[in-house]
Amino acid sequence: xxxxxxxxxxxxxxxxxxxxxxxxxxxxxxxxxxxxxxxxxxxxxxxxxxxxxxxxxxxxxxxxxxxxxxxxxxxxxxxxxxxxxxxxxxxxxxxxxxxxxxxxxxxxxxxxxxxxxxxxxxxxxxxxxxxxxxxxxxxxxxxxxxxxxxxxxxxxxxxxxxxxxxxxxxxxxxxxxxxxxxxxxxxxxxxxxxxxxxxxxxxxxxxxxxxxxxxxxxxxxxxxxxxxxxxxxxxxxxxxxxxxxxxxxxxxxxxxxxxxxxxxxxxxxxxxxxxxxxxxxxxxxxxxxxxxxxxxxxxxxxxxxxxxxxxxxxxxxxxxxxxxxxxxxxxxxxxxxxxxxxxxxxxxxxxxxxxxxxxxxxxxxxxxxxxxxxxxxxxxxxxxxxxxxxxxxxxxxxxxxxxxxxxxxxxxxxxxxxxxxxxxxxxxxxxxxxx
Amino acid sequence: xxxxxxxxxxxxxxxxxxxxxxxxxxxxxxxxxxxxxxxxxxxxxxxxxxxxxxxxxxxxxxxxxxxxxxxxxxxxxxxxxxxxxxxxxxxxxxxxxxxxxxxxxxxxxxxxxxxxxxxxxxxxxxxxxxxxxxxxxxxxxxxxxxxxxxxxxxxxxxxxxxxxxx
Numbered sequence: 001x002x003x004x005x006x007x008x009x010x011x012x013x014x015x016x017x018x019x020x021x022x023x024x025x026x027x028x029x030x031x032x033x034x035x036x037x038x039x040x041x042x043x044x045x046x047x048x049x050x051x052x053x054x055x056x057x058x059x060x061x062x063x064x065x066x067x068x069x070x071x072x073x074x075x076x077x078x079x080x081x082x083x084x085x086x087x088x089x090x091x092x093x094x095x096x097x098x099x100x101x102x103x104x105x106x107x108x109x110x111x112x113x114x115x116x117x118x119x120x121x122x123x124x125x126x127x128x129x130x131x132x133x134x135x136x137x138x139x140x141x142x143x144x145x146x147x148x149x150x151x152x153x154x155x156x157x158x159x160x161x162x163x164x165x166x167x168x169x170x171x172x173x174x175x176x177x178x179x180x181x182x183x184x185x186x187x188x189x190x191x192x193x194x195x196x197x198x199x200x201x202x203x204x205x206x207x208x209x210x211x212x213x214x215x216x217x218x219x220x221x222x223x224x225x226x227x228x229x230x231x232x233x234x235x236x237x238x239x240x241x242x243x244x245x246x247x248x249x250x251x252x253x254x255x256x257x258x259x260x261x262x263x264x265x266x267x268x269x270x271x272x273x274x275x276x277x278x279x280x281x282x283x284x285x286x287x288x289x290x291x292x293x294x295x296x297x298x299x300x301x302x303x304x305x306x307x308x309x310x311x312x313x314x315x316x317x318x319x320x321x322x323x324x325x326x327x328x329x330x331x332x333x334x335x336x337x338x339x340x341x342x343x344x345x346x347x348x349x350x351x352x353x354x355x356x357x358x359x360x361x362x363x364x365x366x367x368x369x370x371x372x373x374x375x376x377x378x379x380x381x382x383x384x385x386x387x388x389x390x391x392x393x394x395x396x397x398x399x400x401x402x403x404x405x406x407x408x409x410x411x412x413x414x415x416x417x418x419x420x421x422x423x424x425x426x427x428x429x430x431x432x433x434x435x
Numbered sequence: 436x437x438x439x440x441x442x443x444x445x446x447x448x449x450x451x452x453x454x455x456x457x458x459x460x461x462x463x464x465x466x467x468x469x470x471x472x473x474x475x476x477x478x479x480x481x482x483x484x485x486x487x488x489x490x491x492x493x494x495x496x497x498x499x500x501x502x503x504x505x506x507x508x509x510x511x512x513x514x515x516x517x518x519x520x521x522x523x524x525x526x527x528x529x530x531x532x533x534x535x536x537x538x539x540x541x542x543x544x545x546x547x548x549x550x551x552x553x554x555x556x557x558x559x560x561x562x563x564x565x566x567x568x569x570x571x572x573x574x575x576x577x578x579x580x581x582x583x584x585x586x587x588x589x590x591x592x593x594x595x596x597x598x599x600x601x
Contacts, residue, residue: 104484104589198482198494201590224517227510234506342592347494359491362498372480372497374510377518377596385517388556 004398017428018398019421024405026421030393033207033386038431039338045430046318047072049164051173053320053332054078054088054149057157058194058351064107064122068099069344070334071161076149077101077111078159081123086154088161089124089146100146111146120146156185157193177260180314184324186307187273188350189294195330196362200345202371204333206383207390208319208341211333212423214379215321216263216313218414219403221247224382228374231367232269236278239268246415251311253404253412253419259317259426261419267309269326269368272361273350274308279367280360287356317426322348327365339387345370443537444577449544449570450532452577457527460600465508468600473571473580476501480597486585496597511599518598523554525599529566541580542570548584550601560594562601563587 004027005011011018016029016038032038054071055078066079068091075091077100091099093113100111100120110127111120119127124146132141149161153170155178160170171178185193204211214220222229222241232239239248251265270277274291276284295304311325323329331345349361368375389396401424404416412418452471459468480497481488490498499507510516527550536543550562569581584601588594 196494197485197492198488199484199590200482200494200496201484201592202595203591203593204595226515227513230513231503231506231510234509235502355491362490362492362494365494366498367503370494370496371591371595372495372597374507377598378516380596381517381598384556 004400015428016431017424019425021405024402026401026405026417026424027398028401028424029397030390030399031397033209033390034338034393036338039335041431042335043073045433046427047163047334049162049167049430050318051153051160051162051167051170051316052318053316053330054152054159054161056193056195056330056346056348057086057154057159058192060086062107064109065105066101066108066122067105068101068103070342071149072163073334074149074163075099076161077146079108079122081121083123085123086152086159087123088149088152088159090149091146093118094126094144094146095129124148156181156191173258174316175258175260176256177258177262177314177316180256180262180312181322183307183310183312184314184322184328184348186295186299186303187328189298189352190350192351193328193348194351196347196349196358198347200331200343200370202343202380203336204341204343204380204383205339206341206380206387207338208333208335209423209427210383210386211341211343212315212319212321213420214383215323215331216253216261216315216414216419217417218247218251218253218263218265219417220379220382224378225375227378228368231374232277232279237269251414252410253414253416255409255412255419255422259423260315261422262312262314263414263419265311265414267311269311270364271308271311271325272327272357272364279364284356284360287354291357315423317423323369326368327361329365329369443572444534444542444570446532446534448577449534449542450529452570452579453529453532453546453566456579457529461525461527463511463522465511465600469505469508471579472501472504472582473573473578474501476504476579477581478504478507478600479581479583480601481583481585483586483588483590496591497601507600516598518596521555523552523557523599525550525552527551535567540571542572542577544568544570548601552599558593562594562597564601 016032018027052072060080063080063082066077068077077089077091080086093100095118098113098115100113117130121127126141126144150165151162229239241248248268249266254262254264267275274288276288314322320332328348329345330348333341333343336342347365366373370376401417401420404412404418478499481495485493514520529546529548531547533545535545546566552560564586567583568579570577571580
């Protein structure tokens, strides 16, 4: 028997994800990265049924504040109404469909459709219609507000939308992923984090699922990110793996249920809260110690160590990643086409950070992350190289995600692919459910 | 332009510096390029949605002090800098050069740039924006103390990564 299926044969019918526990193999058919048909089915089977990240409460400080952004392919106004309630409204005039808000962000007393002049309150209610006496008696102004997303729920200020009215509630959906969000938020003495000003928005000419894999795949670190490792080494950080190990520390990949997954790694690369590395400079040592002491006093030493001495790259199914490593990134991404995704990324930090702490966090962010960082551009290059290779998906149809297949769930290393398989099983389940 | 500026530096001298720098960057002579900078130089690419922001409070695309800038050059020269291997071909056009002010020994200058970037297996990407640099005269030479490349694009979008020096 061959290790891998050859040609375009599908070993168990036409299934895109083929798992064989006995042979300890797990393959994904590369058609899923190139097919228009698969991409269309994903929109209905995954993005219209899952909880999709919209934004963070801290982005809307005052009543009337708004941000416009696409969510699951829809133009959305994420806003705080005059009474302070956070809303996600579909940015399309009820009259003839034009965007009623064409700015990226701002503060609005009303949303005004420039086409025919219909205006809406920040809570979505229709405010005025020029010449409304031309409508018949059936025109009900109070039913003609901007349409809200079917469901909008939040967990600790992270807002998600669901276009399926019958979806399970967000808390149930997130399940064990909430424990990892809590670890990230425990950096803040008040339990309040904020999205920091400045947005990184860039396209990657690759299928969106590749970034889910890449965000949590520690196997690629040494080969893809050697120049970042050199930078750390040159700066006095010990990044040499112990003998027999692939990475400087041994971390794990975790299945959090419902398609969510995370890496869970002992830190070696420094953490603004609160583990000093030489990159921060000697003058930062006392401040990092103080942050650490605050953690211990508030949380106890065990939980403080959990917060300060471990990293996690958390993937919330399907398209939100929170990287809590050199700094904290919140990034989501959506497919523009089978071979192109749009990525939006922010930095997240405790609201009470001092100016020096905030500057250190942002500096640490840019050592690794983002389109100008020392690592992310090489991830982008890797994903785009993979996408180019997929042009031969008919001749070389299978991608191999078998690392660690023989191991128990709690033995899956972050350099194995057990946690990547969590994503693919959920993806497969949802795609099959719609066929 | 006030008289102090006029006596300190001429626009032709600033243009010479810009054109020389552009040639070094387009030729990937990055060690020579570093010599155009002061020993405490900084390099900023602000985020597209906050072009006038301060890197202490705002997440930038690039915010390098001289230590990290030298590391960036080390990285760019390494064939394992995959985002720039094979190296992209860039050609930058610089115009509208102006001296915008002088404060003590700091000369503020501005210029518009268009950088065409070609790369094997990739689309043409065009980076358009404005340089806002701070220059200082050291040992008779005009050097760059702060280098700020502000992109006009509303978002990076298909520009993708900013993996070479803008």
